[in-house]
Amino acid sequence: MFGLNQKDTRFLLIVIALTMFTPIILQPFPEGSAMAQFNAGYPDLMQRFAIFGIFAIGFNILFGLTGYLSFGHAAFLGVGSYSTVWMFKLLSYNVLPGLILAVITSALFALLIGYISLRRSGIYFSILTLAFAQMSFNLAFSVLTPITNGETGLQVYSNDPQYLMGENSLATTHFFGMAMSESWVLPVGGWEFTFNFGYYFSAVIAVLAFYLSLRIFRSPFGMMLRAIKSNQQRLNYTGLNARPYTLAAFVISGMYAGLAGGLMASMDPLAGAERMQWTASGAVVLMTILGGAGTLMGPVLGAGFIKYFENIFSKINENVLRSWFSILPDGLEDFLVTIVQPFVGKGWNLTLGLMFMAVVIFLPGGLVELGQRIGRLFKRKPADDKDSSAAVKPAE
């Protein structure tokens, strides 16, 4: 189905089911219970799951397949956001023109940056993309202020033209009349499930993005990109020019980033230069590596994992910790609170950094590899044999 083999179709259907039921899955604890703070089923967070999922899927097409480590992908995210907000300012709050423009501008931008950066590989490529992103960030902050509104960030004002705004058009971001912020709350027993249109809109786009990346992974084009990763020199000796392929991959992943940026602006009609900063580029690298670069599901898992724990960890403060450890003796309670406190709340980035280092050191395949290893523990010998035969390296 959908041009996929049976295994991939099943995989895709599982992904679709998971995304559609996310508002229920992420709400496992009843309202008002002590564990309710670990629920993640509220619109804002779910939208971020979907949007950063798209961002990471796109980054993975470049890094996972070709091995080119870009440290400047946030530039495309920012360009996408700015284009979308400009469409809001000029036309109306309908997100469709904005998203289309976001994809087009980020593609053009990626074409320009990719054309120059891809002339070098390895560390030089990383530094070139980093330099480009940092340059865009600096420009957005200073000279381009008429376009980007500098430090304040771009937003829609009441005196903007908005030529397509009709009499009864919505004054918030919408998709043909369906407001992004609209939610239906479904109370079931002690549980409360929130179904948000913005989430489902991003989720549908995320599933489409995922499907496209699945097709790319399975296509001859994807095979070519993998060949570039494993040995570019040998590819050149066979008479193939690798650059058009890497450039195509770069532009595609830039378009994904632009789309994610556009969606971000669609959920909240704001765009700021800080979205282009290189720490934002670092974030998508973290997501992809943490989940598992080069795998289909990894980047999405990584994005979800980081956004979820960012949200949960940031909420834990000293009082919450004290209430957890209150059954312990006083001395031990104080000790544990002192030990744990630097890692939660504002210290979430510390935990993230440590986790990231641990993943790079011990689990280069990310969470997906972790899952595979655990799965292998429960399996019998034959599975091991199959894996080891697949892992044999080609003769050099």
Next chain:
Amino acid sequence: MDVIILQILNGLDKGSAYALIALGLTLIFGTLGVVNFAHGALFMIGAFCAVTLQKVLNLSTETLDETKLDFLGNPLKIQTPYVETWFGPEIGQMIIEWSVPLAILVAIPVMILIGFIMERGLIKHFYARPHADQILVTFGLAIVLQEIIKYFFGANPIQTPAPDAFRGSLDFGLLIGFDANAIIYPYWRLVYFLFSLVIIGGVFAFLQFTTFGMVVRAGMADRETVGLLGINIDKRFTIMFGIAAAVAGLAGVMYGPILAPNYHMGMDFLVLSFVVVVVGGMGSLPGAVLAGFLLGILQSFASMNEVKSVIPGIDQVIIYLIAIVVLLVRPRGLMGHKGVMEE
């Protein structure tokens, strides 16, 4: 003419910082072949050595002075730092005032130790892994170091003033025959520039004129052969990592009075330092120093109002533009050698 000299001088202090960080980066890259994204964090830790020393020196005993009242009518509290009680008020006050230069003495052992721990504990395991993995793990380390500093010192910049003796400005124009007030240059920036020259000279002299340095240079040229000659090159490279960390740390210590240390200053400088290394040529020590000063000075020229009015925004992007042009026209960098990082 005086404007040009002024801009060159203005570029020197930033250029010195770039050159020092880039020198350390190149040392690590040239010896161990590792791309160290945590090098900016080492610069930042150096600056926080000065902050820590300043805090330690300011530890005080509190006494109540019954004769005077504060604005609430309570007896006035008088803070007396321990150093003042131990060495007497005058010498104590001077020690506190000179905390930034004194921090150099603290920073050298601390930074070398941190360098050793980093190399033996983490980076050693990444020699055989691809460059992308090295970038990623040091990037993670940079985040961790940055967050640890943020936890202990908070997110706000902390002032570390220079000693009073260096607080004013030098009327440089008078010295070389221009009008008074034409070229004004703060003393501390001059100190920083001279300091960086001493450090750079020291590192080069160490590599050029000592047996140890000779072995290290031989190892940079051909690690395998040096190893086959029965020399423990790994040990020497570890020491070089410690020295590179110390160079970054010292650059940070002395930069405190120019820019109040904050936890993300390392990252800000790191991006530029990488650009500097690339422009200078990967693995070339003189290239790193030259490019550091060159870019610092060019940046200060680009931030002149006359230039900015012709090409708006050029001051923000000049360094990156130069890097892009250099990488495309002369991929090896200004002074890069053949065969270094050319895959």
